[in-house]
Amino acid sequence: MDPAGVFATSFERDQALIRTRGQWVALVLFLIALVVLPHVLGPRLVAISTNMLIMAVVVVGLQINMGYAGQINLGQAAFMGVGAYATGALAIKFNLPFWLSIPLGGCAAAVFGFIFGLSAVRIKGFYLALTTIAAQSLFHFLILNLPQSWFGGSNGLTLEPAQIFGFSFVSETSIYYLCLAATAAMVLGAYGIVRSRHGRAFVAVCDDDVASGLMGINVVRTKATAFLIGAFYAGIGGALWAYYVRFVAVDQFTLFHSIWFIAMVIVGGLGSITGALVGVFVIKAIQESFVTLGPSIVAEFPSLGGDVVFALMNVFLGGIIAAFLIFEPRGLMHRWNILKRSYRLWPFPY
Amino acid sequence: MAFGGVVALDNVSMAVGADELLAVIGPNGAGKTSLMNCLSGFYRPQQGEVRFNGSLLSGMGVHHIVKAGLARTFQGTHIFSNMTVIENIMVGRHIHMKSSIPSAFFYFGPCRREEIRHREVVEEIIELLEIESIRHQPVGSLGYGLRKRVDLGRALAQEPSILLMDEPMAGMNTEEKEDLARFILDVREARRIPVVLVEHDMGVVMDLADRIVVLDFGCTIAEGTPLEIQQNPAVLKAYLGEGNR
Amino acid sequence: MLELNNVEVIYSDVILAVKGISLAVPDGKCVALLGGNGAGKSTTLKAISGIIRVEDGRVTSGNINFDGKRIDKADPTEVVRSGIIHVMEGRRVLRHLTVEQNLLVGGHMESSGRDVRKRLDSVYDRIRRLAALKDRITGYLSGGEQQMVVIGRAMMANPKLIMIDEPSLGLAPLMIDEVFELLKDLKASGTTLLIVEQNTRVALEIADYGYVMENGRIVLEGAAEELRNNEDVREFYLGLDLKGERKSYRDIKHYRRRKRWLG
Amino acid sequence: QTTYNVASLADFTGPYADVMKDLIGARRPVIDWWNAEVGKKIGVKLGIKDYDHRYDAAQVASLWPGIKAELNPIIVLGVGGPDVAALQGRLPSDKIPMVMSTAAYGFAWKPDPWIFNQRPTYSHEAAAFFDWLRQKRGGSGPLKVAIISSEASPAYVDQHKGVQRYAADNPDKVEVVEVVFTEVQPTDLTTQVNRVTRKGAEVIMIMTNTAAVVATKRALQSLGKQVPIIMSSHNGLAESGRAIGDVKQMEGDYEVYAMAAPTDAKTPGREFFEMLQSKYGLKAKWTVSAVQGLGQALIAMRAIEAAAKKVGPDKITGEAIREALLSTTISADDTFKILGNTKFSNEGPFPTQGLVASIATIKDGKYMEAAAGVPVPSINKW
Amino acid sequence: MIDFVNYFINGALVGLLYALIAMGFVVIYRASKVFNFAQGELVVFGGFIVWWMVASLGLPLSIGIPLAFVAAALFGLLVERVFFSRLAGESVFAMVMVTIGLLILIRGLILVLFGPQVRSFPIIFPLQPVIIGEILIPRSLLIGGAITVIVGFGLSWFFNRTRAGLRMTAVAEDHQVALSMGISVKRSIAFAWILGAVLSTLGAIIFLSGKSLNFLASDIGLAALPVALLAGFEAIAGVLLAGLIVGIIQGLVTAYLDPIVGGAIGTVFPFIIMLLILFIRPTGMFGWKTIERV
Numbered sequence A: 001m002d003p004a005g006v007f008a009t010s011f012e013r014d015q016a017l018i019r020t021r022g023q024w025v026a027l028v029l030f031l032i033a034l035v036v037l038p039h040v041l042g043p044r045l046v047a048i049s050t051n052m053l054i055m056a057v058v059v060v061g062l063q064i065n066m067g068y069a070g071q072i073n074l075g076q077a078a079f080m081g082v083g084a085y086a087t088g089a090l091a092i093k094f095n096l097p098f099w100l101s102i103p104l105g106g107c108a109a110a111v112f113g114f115i116f117g118l119s120a121v122r123i124k125g126f127y128l129a130l131t132t133i134a135a136q137s138l139f140h141f142l143i144l145n146l147p148q149s150w151f152g153g154s155n156g157l158t159l160e161p162a163q164i165f166g167f168s169f170v171s172e173t174s175i176y177y178l179c180l181a182a183t184a185a186m187v188l189g190a191y192g193i194v195r196s197r198h199g200r201a202f203v204a205v206c207d208d209d210v211a212s213g214l215m216g217i218n219v220v221r222t223k224a225t226a227f228l229i230g231a232f233y234a235g236i237g238g239a240l241w242a243y244y245v246r247f248v249a250v251d252q253f254t255l256f257h258s259i260w261f262i263a264m265v266i267v268g269g270l271g272s273i274t275g276a277l278v279g280v281f282v283i284k285a286i287q288e289s290f291v292t293l294g295p296s297i298v299a300e301f302p303s304l305g306g307d308v309v310f311a312l313m314n315v316f317l318g319g320i321i322a323a324f325l326i327f328e329p330r331g332l333m334h335r336w337n338i339l340k341r342s343y344r345l346w347p348f349p350y
Numbered sequence B: 001m002a003f004g005g006v007v008a009l010d011n012v013s014m015a016v017g018a019d020e021l022l023a024v025i026g027p028n029g030a031g032k033t034s035l036m037n038c039l040s041g042f043y044r045p046q047q048g049e050v051r052f053n054g055s056l057l058s059g060m061g062v063h064h065i066v067k068a069g070l071a072r073t074f075q076g077t078h079i080f081s082n083m084t085v086i087e088n089i090m091v092g093r094h095i096h097m098k099s100s101i102p103s104a105f106f107y108f109g110p111c112r113r114e115e116i117r118h119r120e121v122v123e124e125i126i127e128l129l130e131i132e133s134i135r136h137q138p139v140g141s142l143g144y145g146l147r148k149r150v151d152l153g154r155a156l157a158q159e160p161s162i163l164l165m166d167e168p169m170a171g172m173n174t175e176e177k178e179d180l181a182r183f184i185l186d187v188r189e190a191r192r193i194p195v196v197l198v199e200h201d202m203g204v205v206m207d208l209a210d211r212i213v214v215l216d217f218g219c220t221i222a223e224g225t226p227l228e229i230q231q232n233p234a235v236l237k238a239y240l241g242e243g244n245r
Numbered sequence C: 001m002l003e004l005n006n007v008e009v010i011y012s013d014v015i016l017a018v019k020g021i022s023l024a025v026p027d028g029k030c031v032a033l034l035g036g037n038g039a040g041k042s043t044t045l046k047a048i049s050g051i052i053r054v055e056d057g058r059v060t061s062g063n064i065n066f067d068g069k070r071i072d073k074a075d076p077t078e079v080v081r082s083g084i085i086h087v088m089e090g091r092r093v094l095r096h097l098t099v100e101q102n103l104l105v106g107g108h109m110e111s112s113g114r115d116v117r118k119r120l121d122s123v124y125d126r127i128r129r130l131a132a133l134k135d136r137i138t139g140y141l142s143g144g145e146q147q148m149v150v151i152g153r154a155m156m157a158n159p160k161l162i163m164i165d166e167p168s169l170g171l172a173p174l175m176i177d178e179v180f181e182l183l184k185d186l187k188a189s190g191t192t193l194l195i196v197e198q199n200t201r202v203a204l205e206i207a208d209y210g211y212v213m214e215n216g217r218i219v220l221e222g223a224a225e226e227l228r229n230n231e232d233v234r235e236f237y238l239g240l241d242l243k244g245e246r247k248s249y250r251d252i253k254h255y256r257r258r259k260r261w262l263g
Numbered sequence D: 001q002t003t004y005n006v007a008s009l010a011d012f013t014g015p016y017a018d019v020m021k022d023l024i025g026a027r028r029p030v031i032d033w034w035n036a037e038v039g040k041k042i043g044v045k046l047g048i049k050d051y052d053h054r055y056d057a058a059q060v061a062s063l064w065p066g067i068k069a070e071l072n073p074i075i076v077l078g079v080g081g082p083d084v085a086a087l088q089g090r091l092p093s094d095k096i097p098m099v100m101s102t103a104a105y106g107f108a109w110k111p112d113p114w115i116f117n118q119r120p121t122y123s124h125e126a127a128a129f130f131d132w133l134r135q136k137r138g139g140s141g142p143l144k145v146a147i148i149s150s151e152a153s154p155a156y157v158d159q160h161k162g163v164q165r166y167a168a169d170n171p172d173k174v175e176v177v178e179v180v181f182t183e184v185q186p187t188d189l190t191t192q193v194n195r196v197t198r199k200g201a202e203v204i205m206i207m208t209n210t211a212a213v214v215a216t217k218r219a220l221q222s223l224g225k226q227v228p229i230i231m232s233s234h235n236g237l238a239e240s241g242r243a244i245g246d247v248k249q250m251e252g253d254y255e256v257y258a259m260a261a262p263t264d265a266k267t268p269g270r271e272f273f274e275m276l277q278s279k280y281g282l283k284a285k286w287t288v289s290a291v292q293g294l295g296q297a298l299i300a301m302r303a304i305e306a307a308a309k310k311v312g313p314d315k316i317t318g319e320a321i322r323e324a325l326l327s328t329t330i331s332a333d334d335t336f337k338i339l340g341n342t343k344f345s346n347e348g349p350f351p352t353q354g355l356v357a358s359i360a361t362i363k364d365g366k367y368m369e370a371a372a373g374v375p376v377p378s379i380n381k382w
Numbered sequence E: 001m002i003d004f005v006n007y008f009i010n011g012a013l014v015g016l017l018y019a020l021i022a023m024g025f026v027v028i029y030r031a032s033k034v035f036n037f038a039q040g041e042l043v044v045f046g047g048f049i050v051w052w053m054v055a056s057l058g059l060p061l062s063i064g065i066p067l068a069f070v071a072a073a074l075f076g077l078l079v080e081r082v083f084f085s086r087l088a089g090e091s092v093f094a095m096v097m098v099t100i101g102l103l104i105l106i107r108g109l110i111l112v113l114f115g116p117q118v119r120s121f122p123i124i125f126p127l128q129p130v131i132i133g134e135i136l137i138p139r140s141l142l143i144g145g146a147i148t149v150i151v152g153f154g155l156s157w158f159f160n161r162t163r164a165g166l167r168m169t170a171v172a173e174d175h176q177v178a179l180s181m182g183i184s185v186k187r188s189i190a191f192a193w194i195l196g197a198v199l200s201t202l203g204a205i206i207f208l209s210g211k212s213l214n215f216l217a218s219d220i221g222l223a224a225l226p227v228a229l230l231a232g233f234e235a236i237a238g239v240l241l242a243g244l245i246v247g248i249i250q251g252l253v254t255a256y257l258d259p260i261v262g263g264a265i266g267t268v269f270p271f272i273i274m275l276l277i278l279f280i281r282p283t284g285m286f287g288w289k290t291i292e293r294v
């Protein structure tokens, strides 16, 4: 939003994401920071950043699905898993290069998501959202019970590093850049989608699906599309994950992971792509600092005993999320918007 | 059209001519909204059919009927309250926009051009309805009257070839009704489309309508020009009441 | 009995919707609150009933007194217990419940089941229509029928003061007469009324006193009689021309005619 | 004296947080002991640092680069599945070997290992038990086995798949009458247990978790049947006994693993443990987890010793340790008889030959060894 | 044949247990319109309270269990006080999201308060099964099933026939309207959570009697979810039928299909049934239909 006194003079201007020079500068600086980050930070932080980037893709997808189209999605981890497995299988069996197998992994997840979304033909509201929980258990069941030669069954899949022109993405830094590029593209795409007619259709369907039907929006298709997009993002995230860890197993994609993704969306704020990114950053940062801090606390105060300290960490983490929900149920972005609004009105507060 | 034991519409036949403003009136619960719902495909009549320009509408999916050129406003508010005014009206443009998801993903290019093109149409409507100042406000925080105006704007954005309006004036004061009446007349003038209007404000109906259909308990009890209707004893008894001429 | 002094209401900490209004509703009288769209009428009612707080709004200054007690800090439930019922705009029926269940909810403060039935019968008695509809699911009722349900529900609580937001909204002429008949009846039986209404003509018929709001402020007030004869009210709210004839909607010229009292 | 670092992965906040106290409680004193009594002599000092991996592969993956940078470890002490999952692709390029505490998984059974399990897979251990029990039973027919498993984790699936493979290849030795699937916390297993006992199951294998053991035990009790249950290290007699309220109720059941059983007997392992207790501040209790920690740490220490001998104390690298692990036999005495003679090979992450298992049981209400040095048969890959 | 009967009866009883857990979802939904994702955690928490009272403090069952119910109720109240009292009137969606935070929090709390160890849950119902001919019925499930049926019909009566129940239904319909009628939304939500916590504790007792307990037992919440969906969120007595359907089908599938498939198809089957039935009845068998009016 513009500060007081700045007015949009054209429609392009009005629609642009970035409107003032200050914002441009900030964005460019941020991107530069992301690019030079591996050269400044230690490898642990780079690894964390890579992790965040992958999560960001998944959570941005969930944001479109949940924050825009209003469909709680408890299957995001499963969709991510489908992407990871598809990518893994394609890379191993057909030797596809990563720049093909990653998008195809996304597509596989998208198809899986779309199938669940299609139940919107009949099922509505909360019931629809909760059917995604079936995605989780189906995914788990299918992977473990389909022939081992397809997806490795209980053995999982082991991948070779991503390669291009003889360069392989083995080092932490190279993987980081791979993920950065993919995530940047996906996030930009997400901004595009939510600003287009599709994004509006999502919000409309979420607000009032009867009225949006009568506005010419194909409600079922829109809902299914929301799942499709959410799952596509999850799939891309899963594919990146597959190349990052280079081993894919069902227990890397559990319901509990989905719940954490949802927590990230909530903390960031529903209905904002930036919010999703903020949510990933905040939760992941807290989680990682606890993990890092924990052993040092135990080393400092051995009398406390490891398990107590660590259990307390869990409570902290849960408590922080709960606190967010109580004091800022609409997420960090909401608070930020209010701040911006008062800034815009400043110096005339009301 | 019946719901369980409740017969909402019973053998109603009517026709709207091109460029005609047809008002439908009737006491509460007469079936006016149900009629609108049948027309716009939201209800599927158990008997009978709806035709528009010769093509059969009944049985088509709701969003197909919209694409065929039928737009409507709602009784009460069925507006997307989490969206701003502009976004709401842009939703009305949905059927005219083509961009696919991949092109939306690569926003810059055709998708953006399309957005801007349609945005211009929307701005025209905003100007027409004089809601410039609330353009960027979320509709959820607007008063009832303004919402109804946005609702109309959304319908207009569909560039319909027939417009159904369900109690557009409800919740407005006289001045605003006057404005809205003006808008309706303007639209009719500019677009030359038939309008079906359901309204309880007799002043509005009598002044604007070319022809009036009166429903009661799902049946047509009268049909005619405003003057004829005003004199019709059945209508007086069922609807207007003495003293509400 | 109800008094507002310099009340200010803010939504989400930024939108000032009501900018310091004062009004009084005397015992047993009917007061009408008029005004254009977005003037802040509904907000005022919500501030009185306390519902405002669940919409992220706040009364930031001024005070609201009812029967000598301050209620601007009170919980909505306490406000209702003290005898004020707020009928919100938009026919908020409990959609999945039947008409009768809706009414029973209204009578939830009654001490015994028998008393509730008694009230129920008296409401059915007053609003015959509801008796016929009593087993229908309210979500499927027509707009006008729903309006009757919410008024009936408010009556079930046997309040001292009923605040009704746009009672005539969406009602057929005959029905409006019926509803206002009902309100008159209520008034005659001693219930105090605060009505927000767009249908100025009928509102001023029943009201003893009226306030006109614009942009969050009260711009005009006076006895109903006075208002009815006020030139501006006549033109903008009653739609009469200078001779007292109703203008035809077809003849309205298309330009901004609105005269504003303030800002 | 050259100082090297050992990274110690542990699950403090995940699902196995409860056994970690004993596991890592045993690792640290071993290293202190080694520093004092062995390292000093050969001129090597080891540091150790714990990392919380929450038993989550994602966490391991994000921890690992930091561990490398911060600690530059020459060897890693791992716990279970997630470590293997997240690191098996990386260790070869990082040239750091990892020694695991738990049994191996089928999915990690690949040649050219950088990951080393002191124990074979759960299926191997189970097979060793079945052979032993069949011999003890006598007679000729195959041993009829029922498996209670779960699909909650791929590791569980791996366990029963291995046994099924063994049974398929050795129809004369083992017959799997049925695999029953349950949830992590079964509601009730009476009908299922009734069914498998009627099918003639002579032993029920449960290597998933204690909840399944308890539910099965209750089912057996209510049916009045006496069919022994065979468990593994993580859900063994002590844990299950605690979970059911009293270890006496586990009378006649067994646990099996390719390590010494933590019985009260004065074994060399036990003596070593008590020495650590008195001299090196070991706080862990004498449990299977502690034994795992001891065994794991000892393997790592002995490998470092061997590497130091080969390349010199100042030139130890992860690679050298791996070489040493693949080329030397770590004798049973080196691990205070906690493990048998251990000889890793290029074929897989665990010794494919010459392994022995211990079987423990509850007899007259007392935890004791039922057999030791039971040979582990070989199973084809599944 | 006798096997079939056995699987059938056992499946039905397990189904009733699911129904009891699902009732926790439904009750909270019916009184506050909040879908509680932390239901499984509530069960585990209830279980730990019982364990703490009976096994750890060593109170006799007759004192320990009532005390555990009281403690659970207090916990439910605490949840409302801490988490929801501030949110009254906020969107339902926000409240539902809170339950996800709650899920994570309760897990942490359980770890801190009771530790990660697997605990032995006290034997509340006698272990000997009821044996009728060749049919063998676990006693805890049988008694639990009976309790569930009674509780189910009782609660159904409460919500559908009493004025207090109606009041809560009103809250679940529309928080704002309820407030405007002077109904305390907070109190209704508090009641919902108290009831939910108590029911969960009851569920834990039946589920865990004589078994073992640690925080992974919360998976029962997941198993009960299809039951709640199948019945419809508003249907309290309907949950009983849904539970029976799910339990019986799951029991039979586990017995006859699992060995054929060689995998745990029994665990996914409830979800498949749920999807199928939702396709026929989109708001569950007895849930309120979505009212779509314009």
Ligand SMILES: Nc1ncnc2c1ncn2[C@@H]1O[C@H](COP(=O)(O)OP(=O)(O)OP(=O)(O)O)[C@@H](O)[C@H]1O
Binding pocket: B003, B006, B007, B008, B026, B027, B028, B029, B030, B031, B032, B033, B034, B035, B075, C140, C141, C142, C143, C144, C145, C170, C172, E293
């Ligand atoms: N979906 C439905 N299910 C059940 N009954 C319905 C449904 N839709 C309408 N009805 C019933 O049909 C009758 C006609 O309703 P409708 O909404 O068409 O009236 P209306 O003429 O628009 O009245 P109003 O002027 O009050 O809006 C009412 O009695 C209503 O209860």
Ligand SMILES: Nc1ncnc2c1ncn2[C@@H]1O[C@H](COP(=O)(O)OP(=O)(O)OP(=O)(O)O)[C@@H](O)[C@H]1O
Binding pocket: B140, B141, B142, B143, B144, B145, B146, B171, C011, C012, C015, C016, C017, C035, C036, C037, C038, C039, C040, C041, C042, C043, C044, C055, C089
């Ligand atoms: N929940 C809300 N959040 C933010 N702003 C609000 C909210 N509700 C109302 N407003 C703003 O407060 C102002 C007054 O609104 P209010 O609903 O009181 O008007 P009204 O006089 O009742 O209008 P109408 O006759 O159209 O119902 C409007 O400008 C509106 O934008």
Ligand SMILES: [Mg+2]
Binding pocket: B032, B033, B034, B075, B166, C142, C143
């Ligand atoms: Mg209508």
Ligand SMILES: [Mg+2]
Binding pocket: B143, B144, C041, C042, C043, C089, C165
């Ligand atoms: Mg209003």
